[in-house]
Amino acid sequence: MEVLKKGFAAAVQVIFIYALYVLLDAAVNALHVPVPASIIGLALLFVLLKLGILKLRWIEKGANWLIAEMLLFFIPAAAGIIQFKDLMLENGIGIVLVLMLSTLAVMVTGGMLAQRMDNRKERIER
Known part of the structure; x- marks a missing residue:
């Protein structure tokens, strides 16, 4: 049961991070900002964490999972070569x-x- 709770928490955190990216991507496209939404999102997450508005425990498990599985996100790029x-x-x-x-x-x-x-x-x- 504990593993299921941790897995669910990580999934919710990944969804939160992705939702933040989608919102920022829409804003970047609407405002024609020349900076990618992922870079703005990274800076925004950093600022929110530093100010204490966003607690590390709210995104830590999801972020750790994304980092651990990062190689999977690069396989399509390698196949595209x-x-x-x-x-x-x-x-x-x-x-x-x-x-x-x-x-x-x-x-x-x-x-x-x-x-x-x-x-x-x-x-x-x-």
Whole structure:
């Protein structure tokens, strides 16, 4: 029964996050804002969490599930590459190189940032 409760809570939270995205997407399209609704939603969630208007526990399980299953959301994009066979044959090496370098840059930057935050936390705790 407990597993069912947790699963239901996560489902409701995912629906809330998706509903927020749908509302923001409609607003972005209506107002012709040049920023994607997903970026605005991310910023809005951050602000609402920081101000305490939105409690982390209200979205945590759903967000964790979405992050855990993120790979599934990229499979259609990877399958879509098949449609651009000629482009991949012409520029495939360059595209792969850019993807690898950008991934490396994100990993290095994320690692350095995490290390700095950890060091700062240790200094504060002393």
